[in-house]
Amino acid sequence: MGLTGLFLVSFLVVHVGINACIFFNDNGETFNAAAHFMATNPIIRIMEIGLFLGLLLHVFQALTLTLENKKARPIAYAIVKGSANSSWYSRSMGILGSLLLLFLVVHLGNFWIGTKMAQFNGTINEHNTFDELREVFSKWYFVIIYLIGVFSLMYHLLHGFQSAFQTLGVNHKKYTPAIKKVGIWFSVIVCLLFAAMPITMFLGIIK
Amino acid sequence: MGGNSEKTINVTLKVWRQRNANEKGKFENYEMKGVSTDMSFLEMFDVLNDRLITEGKDPIAFDHDCREGICGMCSMYINGQPHGPKQGVTTCQLHMRSFSDGDSIIVEPWRSAAFPVIKDLAVNRSAFDRIISAGGFISVNTGNAKDANNILIPKDAADKAFEAAACIGCGACVAACKNGSAMLFVSAKVSQLALLPQGQVEKQDRVLNMVKHMDEEGFGNCTNTGACEAECPKGISLENIARMNREYLGASFTQNK
Numbered sequence: 001m002g003l004t005g006l007f008l009v010s011f012l013v014v015h016v017g018i019n020a021c022i023f024f025n026d027n028g029e030t031f032n033a034a035a036h037f038m039a040t041n042p043i044i045r046i047m048e049i050g051l052f053l054g055l056l057l058h059v060f061q062a063l064t065l066t067l068e069n070k071k072a073r074p075i076a077y078a079i080v081k082g083s084a085n086s087s088w089y090s091r092s093m094g095i096l097g098s099l100l101l102l103f104l105v106v107h108l109g110n111f112w113i114g115t116k117m118a119q120f121n122g123t124i125n126e127h128n129t130f131d132e133l134r135e136v137f138s139k140w141y142f143v144i145i146y147l148i149g150v151f152s153l154m155y156h157l158l159h160g161f162q163s164a165f166q167t168l169g170v171n172h173k174k175y176t177p178a179i180k181k182v183g184i185w186f187s188v189i190v191c192l193l194f195a196a197m198p199i200t201m202f203l204g205i206i207k
Numbered sequence: 208m209g210g211n212s213e214k215t216i217n218v219t220l221k222v223w224r225q226r227n228a229n230e231k232g233k234f235e236n237y238e239m240k241g242v243s244t245d246m247s248f249l250e251m252f253d254v255l256n257d258r259l260i261t262e263g264k265d266p267i268a269f270d271h272d273c274r275e276g277i278c279g280m281c282s283m284y285i286n287g288q289p290h291g292p293k294q295g296v297t298t299c300q301l302h303m304r305s306f307s308d309g310d311s312i313i314v315e316p317w318r319s320a321a322f323p324v325i326k327d328l329a330v331n332r333s334a335f336d337r338i339i340s341a342g343g344f345i346s347v348n349t350g351n352a353k354d355a356n357n358i359l360i361p362k363d364a365a366d367k368a369f370e371a372a373a374c375i376g377c378g379a380c381v382a383a384c385k386n387g388s389a390m391l392f393v394s395a396k397v398s399q400l401a402l403l404p405q406g407q408v409e410k411q412d413r414v415l416n417m418v419k420h421m422d423e424e425g426f427g428n429c430t431n432t433g434a435c436e437a438e439c440p441k442g443i444s445l446e447n448i449a450r451m452n453r454e455y456l457g458a459s460f461t462q463n464k
């Protein structure tokens with residue numbers, strides 16, 4: 001869980017970096033150049049397969065864990081005061097992850113499928129991802145879906161980032177406080193950057 | 208019940224009653240009038256049981272032994288928390304002054320597939336004993352008490368080992384964990400030996416065998432919520448779980464078998 005999670009985190013860094021190219025506000029020129037590179041570079045194409053395998057493994061591990069954990073407590077407590085000993089999002093990783101997976105279906109439907117079609121049809125050089133962004137984020141319901149996805153991601157990361165290090169046995173008075181701080185800042189900054197795209201495009205700040 | 212304060216409260220207990228492991232249980236209500244706030248939670252149960260016996264009813268089975276907070280026998284999941292609302296104490300050290308007049312208190316047994324209910328609030332925690340038998344010991348001869356002093360141990364290692372050894376095996380970690388995981392218990396037992404030179408010889412076999420046995424007993428998996436650490440009456444740290452994970456990863460990759 002921890003290893004696959006950190007692997008997926010590394011992808012988020014790349015994704016958010018490319019998204020941020022829209023803030024040049026140059027009619028999507030920089031963004032489209034970056035998107036075109038990602039869609040055509042052979043190394044990135046191979047890494048995309050690795051990414052999907054990593055995601056599948058993460059989901060598979062999560063399902064296995066959840067099923068085993070359900071079996072470990074066949075009779076539920078009448079009352080559980082979880083707030084007394086742990087954060088709500090650390091106890092809700094399965095729900096947050098499921099929301100993320102649902103969001104991913106919509107998200108890939110919006111952008112990934114279009115790019116794939118263009119790759120297969122040989123029209124990738126004319127493919128304008130920025131135009132797709134403008135279209136999707138002109139609709140308020142997509143903006144809401146994306147914001148729900150991004151906030152699920154933020155809380156998923158708030159627990160997941162530091163939790164991954166603990167799973168791998170990295171816990172020490174010297175550097176664990178730093179890991180926890182980096183985890184919080186990473187989750188908040190990455191997710192605010194992600195959220196900024198649909199918001200600014202919907203409001204017409206980025207054109 | 209040698210209370211010297213005059214303060215008393217009335218509470219309603221909602222207690223899990225179950226005749227044995229195979230029969231289905233249910234909650235029963237008991238009105239407790241004039242409970243001294245100096246009473247421990249267990250003493251209140253003694254009073255209730257006296258009453259039930261006088262009435263010719265079946266007293267409530269619950270685990271207890273030293274009543275000094277050091278044996279790990281008492282359990283009870285009180286109002287959604289193992290050992291009740293106070294942090295760092297066992298149920299025997301929980302006093303009725305932690306409750307208010309008119310409170311309704313729900314008392315359940317530890318809920319875990321690996322801890323089957325024996326009767327009412329008493330559960331069978333011998334799964335912990337079997338995990339210890341799988342590797343929580345050292346088989347090298349460490350000599351007599353004076354010989355132990357021949358092996359010098361750094362102070363911080365001794366302190367950490369001692370803190371891990373403070374685990375009383377009560378099972379509150381399993382009860383608190385939403386996954387019913389026993390990682391805090393097992394990691395404390397792995398740590399207390401792995402930190403000391405006498406524990407080095409068998410450290411790889413120990414962690415592999417104990418973790419394997421933990422899984423076989425049907426405990427859940429750790430998702431690092433930290434509930435176990437927060438509810439542990441002895442303040443066993445999550446650092447121990449990380450140490451066990453390190454030991455386990457290392458042993459998995461380097462074991463010569």
